[in-house]
Amino acid sequence: MTLASLIAQLPDDFTFGVATSSYQIEGSQFGNCGQSHWDSFAQVPDAVFGQEDGGVACDHYHRWQEDLDLISQGGFSAYRFSFSWPRLLPQTNQGINPDGISFYDKLIDGMLERGIAPHATFYHWDLPQRLADKGGWTNRDTAHYFADYTDVLMRHFGDRLTSVAPVNEPWCVAWLSHYLGHHAPGLRDIKAAGKAMHIIQLAHGLSAQVAREHGHKNIGCVLNKEFAVPEDDSAEAIRLAHLYDGIYSRWFEESIFKAQYPDDVLEVIAPYLPEGWQDDMAVIATPLDWVGVNYYTRAVIAPDKTEALTGLKTIAGDLPKTDMNWEVAPEGLSFFLRRLAKDYAPDLPIYITENGMANADSLTDSGIPDTARISYFESHLAEVAQVIEDGIAVKGYFAWSLLDNYEWAFGYDKRFGLIHVDFETQKRTPKNSYYAWQKALER
Ligand code: IFM
Numbered sequence: 001m002t003l004a005s006l007i008a009q010l011p012d013d014f015t016f017g018v019a020t021s022s023y024q025i026e027g028s029q030f031g032n033c034g035q036s037h038w039d040s041f042a043q044v045p046d047a048v049f050g051q052e053d054g055g056v057a058c059d060h061y062h063r064w065q066e067d068l069d070l071i072s073q074g075g076f077s078a079y080r081f082s083f084s085w086p087r088l089l090p091q092t093n094q095g096i097n098p099d100g101i102s103f104y105d106k107l108i109d110g111m112l113e114r115g116i117a118p119h120a121t122f123y124h125w126d127l128p129q130r131l132a133d134k135g136g137w138t139n140r141d142t143a144h145y146f147a148d149y150t151d152v153l154m155r156h157f158g159d160r161l162t163s164v165a166p167v168n169e170p171w172c173v174a175w176l177s178h179y180l181g182h183h184a185p186g187l188r189d190i191k192a193a194g195k196a197m198h199i200i201q202l203a204h205g206l207s208a209q210v211a212r213e214h215g216h217k218n219i220g221c222v223l224n225k226e227f228a229v230p231e232d233d234s235a236e237a238i239r240l241a242h243l244y245d246g247i248y249s250r251w252f253e254e255s256i257f258k259a260q261y262p263d264d265v266l267e268v269i270a271p272y273l274p275e276g277w278q279d280d281m282a283v284i285a286t287p288l289d290w291v292g293v294n295y296y297t298r299a300v301i302a303p304d305k306t307e308a309l310t311g312l313k314t315i316a317g318d319l320p321k322t323d324m325n326w327e328v329a330p331e332g333l334s335f336f337l338r339r340l341a342k343d344y345a346p347d348l349p350i351y352i353t354e355n356g357m358a359n360a361d362s363l364t365d366s367g368i369p370d371t372a373r374i375s376y377f378e379s380h381l382a383e384v385a386q387v388i389e390d391g392i393a394v395k396g397y398f399a400w401s402l403l404d405n406y407e408w409a410f411g412y413d414k415r416f417g418l419i420h421v422d423f424e425t426q427k428r429t430p431k432n433s434y435y436a437w438q439k440a441l442e443r
Pocket residue numbers: 021024169294354400407416
């Protein structure tokens with residue numbers, strides 16, 4: 001099925017948008033932005049491809065009008081973006097940077113002028129270095145500073161935001177960054193990871209409470225998911241795939257929607273959680289208005305005796321892969337949508353807040369033929385259409401990403417955009433996938 005025929009099946013009020021994040025596109029050296037822990041992490045030898053950082057990124061700080069025009073000309077009616085904490089509070093927790101306020105004022109007003117609904121994330125991984133120096137997400141104070149930062153955001157921008165979400169992908173903030181060591185701060189330390197797994201959830205809850213105190217009525221969370229499948233049908237592989245799913249997904253949805261952590265994961269990481277964690281569970285489970293799912297791929301899980309903590313590893317699967325070497329497994333998306341609706345958030349609307357693929361795109365005489373990306377969107381939207389037909393309240397879909405951008409530890413080497421960016425000249429060139437969306441959204 002084509003994008004157009006899939007879109008035609010979806011309800012008229014279904015939201016189509018695109019997503020980005022501050023550090024990946026804005027350019028952290030512009031506008032008196034403070035240093036983030038990604039600026040520092042990028043300097044660590046071998047941490048990031050080519051030691052590239054987000055100093056310039058897509059220069060969105062200066063080119064935001066062109067970028068908003070591209071969103072609107074593509075036919076999208078919603079834009080999921082994030083605020084940069086170090087841009088707004090560069091030196092201290094109280095010292096607001098007027099350039100940061102002015103940038104987001106213009107950006108949000110620019111969306112509204114173009115009929116684009118602003119969907120904001122408060123934290124998409126650019127932690128101020130000044131807080132990282134004090135332990136970052138292993139320090140409970142960071143959760144409280146995050147609540148104070150939320151207050152700044154809500155006071156200045158809250159009434160213009162269609163939806164808000166405190167944290168993008170808490171698994172990445174905690175496990176990927178403190179146990180697997182792939183993202184800033186690059187730790188491989190279960191003691192740090194145990195703290196971060198809880199403190200990021202506390203930060204989410206405290207921030208959601210502040211947004212609610214300001215009267216916001218559309219507060220959600222954005223959880224990333226990987227569809228864990230056992231390497232074979234042995235009981236051990238099945239148990240380990242379930243544990244992987246527990247650490248990656250259930251940890252976050254069970255705490256947010258049921259005020260508890262899953263027993264199988266607690267068995268592994270309870271000794272490393274901060275003391276008194278039980279007292280925070282009611283805050284973590286602050287009621288929400290929607291839930292967001294970021295979905296890209298599956299993980300094939302096998303036993304690994306050398307991994308002392310979890311006893312598992314991910315192995316290569318046999319499905320077609322994207323340029324990230326991620327398998328294309330659209331059935332995982334509907335698995336999570338169904339499970340959320342059945343077990344965790346039966347009364348809440350669900351949004352796919354990110355979905356897309358990296359492709360080794362290049363400019364040709366006849367444009368940028370990213371056919372694989374179009375097929376990827378089609379296969380995942382087909383899953384969405386099916387679950388909606390089965391009665392599940394999926395209300396919107398945001399493609400990742402508007403632009404090729406800074407793909408974290410992969411630097412600028414991986415291209416997720418609907419729009420190609422030449423990082424030498426900053427020229428934007430829409431890919432065929434952009435035109436496919438544009439045509440399909442003319443309805
Ligand atoms: O680029 C990231 C984004 O920042 C968070 N979700 C996954 C994307 C692709 O890796």
